[in-house]
Amino acid sequence: MADEVRTGVPRRGPTISDVASRAGVDRAVVSRILNDDPRLRIKPSTRERVLAVVAELGYQPNAAARSLRTARTRTIALLVPDFENPAYGQIIKGAETAATKADSALLTASMELGEESFEHYAKQLGNGRVDGLLLAGGGITGTREEHLDRLGPPWLCVNRTGPGKRRYVVLDDERATELAVSHLLELGHTRVAFLSGPADSDTAERRRLGYIAAMEAANLDPGFVAHGDYTADGGAAGMQQILAAKRRHTAVLVANVASAVGALYAARQAGVHVPDDMSVISIHDLSIAAFLDPPLTTVRMSLSGLGARAVDLLLTRPRNEEIREVLEQPIDLIIRESTAPPRR
Amino acid sequence: MADEVRTGVPRRGPTISDVASRAGVDRAVVSRILNDDPRLRIKPSTRERVLAVVAELGYQPNAAARSLRTARTRTIALLVPDFENPAYGQIIKGAETAATKADSALLTASMELGEESFEHYAKQLGNGRVDGLLLAGGGITGTREEHLDRLGPPWLCVNRTGPGKRRYVVLDDERATELAVSHLLELGHTRVAFLSGPADSDTAERRRLGYIAAMEAANLDPGFVAHGDYTADGGAAGMQQILAAKRRHTAVLVANVASAVGALYAARQAGVHVPDDMSVISIHDLSIAAFLDPPLTTVRMSLSGLGARAVDLLLTRPRNEEIREVLEQPIDLIIRESTAPPRR
DNA sequence: TTGTAAGCGTTATCAT
DNA sequence: ATGATAACGCTTACAA
Numbered sequence: 001m002a003d004e005v006r007t008g009v010p011r012r013g014p015t016i017s018d019v020a021s022r023a024g025v026d027r028a029v030v031s032r033i034l035n036d037d038p039r040l041r042i043k044p045s046t047r048e049r050v051l052a053v054v055a056e057l058g059y060q061p062n063a064a065a066r067s068l069r070t071a072r073t074r075t076i077a078l079l080v081p082d083f084e085n086p087a088y089g090q091i092i093k094g095a096e097t098a099a100t101k102a103d104s105a106l107l108t109a110s111m112e113l114g115e116e117s118f119e120h121y122a123k124q125l126g127n128g129r130v131d132g133l134l135l136a137g138g139g140i141t142g143t144r145e146e147h148l149d150r151l152g153p154p155w156l157c158v159n160r161t162g163p164g165k166r167r168y169v170v171l172d173d174e175r176a177t178e179l180a181v182s183h184l185l186e187l188g189h190t191r192v193a194f195l196s197g198p199a200d201s202d203t204a205e206r207r208r209l210g211y212i213a214a215m216e217a218a219n220l221d222p223g224f225v226a227h228g229d230y231t232a233d234g235g236a237a238g239m240q241q242i243l244a245a246k247r248r249h250t251a252v253l254v255a256n257v258a259s260a261v262g263a264l265y266a267a268r269q270a271g272v273h274v275p276d277d278m279s280v281i282s283i284h285d286l287s288i289a290a291f292l293d294p295p296l297t298t299v300r301m302s303l304s305g306l307g308a309r310a311v312d313l314l315l316t317r318p319r320n321e322e323i324r325e326v327l328e329q330p331i332d333l334i335i336r337e338s339t340a341p342p343r344r
Numbered sequence: 345m346a347d348e349v350r351t352g353v354p355r356r357g358p359t360i361s362d363v364a365s366r367a368g369v370d371r372a373v374v375s376r377i378l379n380d381d382p383r384l385r386i387k388p389s390t391r392e393r394v395l396a397v398v399a400e401l402g403y404q405p406n407a408a409a410r411s412l413r414t415a416r417t418r419t420i421a422l423l424v425p426d427f428e429n430p431a432y433g434q435i436i437k438g439a440e441t442a443a444t445k446a447d448s449a450l451l452t453a454s455m456e457l458g459e460e461s462f463e464h465y466a467k468q469l470g471n472g473r474v475d476g477l478l479l480a481g482g483g484i485t486g487t488r489e490e491h492l493d494r495l496g497p498p499w500l501c502v503n504r505t506g507p508g509k510r511r512y513v514v515l516d517d518e519r520a521t522e523l524a525v526s527h528l529l530e531l532g533h534t535r536v537a538f539l540s541g542p543a544d545s546d547t548a549e550r551r552r553l554g555y556i557a558a559m560e561a562a563n564l565d566p567g568f569v570a571h572g573d574y575t576a577d578g579g580a581a582g583m584q585q586i587l588a589a590k591r592r593h594t595a596v597l598v599a600n601v602a603s604a605v606g607a608l609y610a611a612r613q614a615g616v617h618v619p620d621d622m623s624v625i626s627i628h629d630l631s632i633a634a635f636l637d638p639p640l641t642t643v644r645m646s647l648s649g650l651g652a653r654a655v656d657l658l659l660t661r662p663r664n665e666e667i668r669e670v671l672e673q674p675i676d677l678i679i680r681e682s683t684a685p686p687r688r
Numbered sequence: 689t690t691g692t693a694a695g696c697g698t699t700a701t702c703a704t
Numbered sequence: 705a706t707g708a709t710a711a712c713g714c715t716t717a718c719a720a
Contacts, residue, residue: 029689042689062716064407083433083437084433107449110440120444414696
């Protein structure tokens with residue numbers, strides 16, 4: 001088991017009893033003052049006295065005792081697949097802000113989904129550690145849903161429509177891809193390829209659907225679809241496929257910025273000039289996009305808004321209620337220098 | 345205060361009493377079995393019976409009750425300035441792995457250091473919520489140290505030598521910059537500029553020192569020093585300063601990858617070709633570096649190793665012991681295409 | 689306007 | 705080889 005390490009006595013701070021006796025009142029009074037009990041009628045003078053003692057001692061209610069008593073922890077957990085992807089950074093930020101507003105802490109952990117790692121999360125997140133669970137990114141298969149349910153706390157998928165598809169919030173990926181495609185079409189492109197995410201990712205799938213819908217709406221044949229894995233490496237490989245495809249394309253819609261970084265790299269390596277030979281546009285706008293070569297045209301959706309909304313839903317909706325929400329929010333085209341009319 | 349939201353009754357799982365009665369033993373027995381109490385002599389048959397019930401009910405010990413009793417939470421917190429910076433992502437990963445090994449959870453939060461936000465952390469991290477606190481990144485000034493101490497849990501600075509400088513782990517930034525400079529010098533450069541981080545960051549300062557030491561050791565005058573802020577924006581601005589400086593430089597050492605992204609961008613904008621007109625090398629190696637234009641030569645240090653070491657130190661060292669550790673680990677030069685001999 | 693007391697689920701120290 | 709019991713610090717219904 002754990003190497004029991006003694007790192008000195010875990011110091012405990014002053015307790016509510018310390019405050020009470022020092023202020024000459026009962027613990028109950030202190031508790032109710034600190035929790036703004038609306039039913040409490042109390043002499044202003046004693047209230048002040050108590051508050052003074054609280055400040056003097058630097059009293060902090062013990063979180064463990066409190067949540068043992070109330071069965072609420074005021075913390076929620078957010079599991080992300082990859083801390084190195086700045087896109088998750090944005091989701092985290094939004095979630096954190098929302099959690100803070102709701103007076104809760106946000107516990108973030110990365111998940112590499114293996115069956116055994118579920119064991120681990122059970123231990124870390126089970127009974128009495130968190131009030132709820134947010135799962136960003138994929139891999140929530142059927143059996144895992146059961147595991148999750150058995151864990152106890154209510155959970156919600158973020159930007160994934162889990163398989164049971166009962167509780168999730170997603171961005172409007174279809175609308176985003178349609179916006180991207182229409183930008184390309186307005187520039188005059190007709191042969192547009194799509195560089196997707198992992199085949200089992202449903203954000204990737206929704207983006208692919210949006211792409212196809214937009215192409216067909218314009219009476220155009222959808223182009224080549226390459227599958228990346230949402231990393232720069234995968235993006236580079238996907239771009240190579242697209243460049244090697246029989247049909248020559250004049251534009252590529254890339255499913256996320258990390259892939260786009262790789263795609264631009266692969267184009268450079270192949271001597272294909274962006275945007276003169278090939279336009280590139282990406283879903284999501286990260287700060288790095290502006291500094292790429294060339295600066296990347298993107299479709300901006302608020303990932304932080306997504307994180308925030310997820311927290312709100314988790315905290316306010318009853319634990320078994322269905323939640324199937326496609327976030328309505330502004331989706332903006334950020335035109336930089338990676339898109340241009342096709343050269344004829 | 346918080347909008348009291350009722351999201352249904354917080355469900356509690358089975359308790360240790362449920363297990364005990366069902367298995368026909370006392371709670372104490374269950375507890376000691378589950379905690380591998382070495383002093384426990386017990387009939388294998390009853391142990392198995394208990395374990396079976398545990399599995400059957402899916403019993404999970406209640407974390408709140410446990411830490412109320414033991415005064416240990418088995419979670420530590422890591423505060424980072426910016427989740428969008430992949431460098432912190434690496435630190436987080438390392439920390440998480442180490443925490444998991446020590447059977448603890450890692451709670452990550454971002455900090456924007458204002459005086460009031462300390463209030464917030466006091467509430468979230470105070471008494472009984474975490475066993476310790478890791479502070480990555482800067483801004484821990486004197487008065488804040490006191491705040492932190494009053495918070496209760498032991499804390500440790502990661503990659504920052506806080507001002508009291510009593511407890512920290514840092515990477516060997518001086519050695520890293522020396523390695524970078526010597527690479528440049530071996531290529532034949534003599535006029536090397538330094539694109540630093542924020543003036544008040546001590547990693548930036550240590551890197552600057554390493555740079556100056558390495559230049560002087562080679563009997564060369566240190567070149568222009570520009571201050572960025574560890575973002576691409578700041579890096580671009582810094583590079584502009586360097587390009588505008590009176591003295592012409594043939595190489596720039598950049599203090600981190602985010603700045604380097606901006607620096608490469610600014611060079612492109614100015615029509616300065618990297619590496620023909622100007623070599624660029626950066627401290628830290630992030631996965632994006634390989635895909636920049638040109639692929640960026642870097643000095644690799646293990647950020648995840650840093651995170652892991654920080655966790656270990658926090659967990660094993662007595663709470664008031666001084667910790668001043670410069671991490672000894674391999675530091676490697678990753679040569680890509682942004683450095684070359686100066687053109688004459 | 690304030691106090692009393694029960695109980696949240698666990699672990700540790702005794703007994704037996 | 706197992707059981708009884710107190711204690712951890714807090715909140716809340718009820719009593720005074």
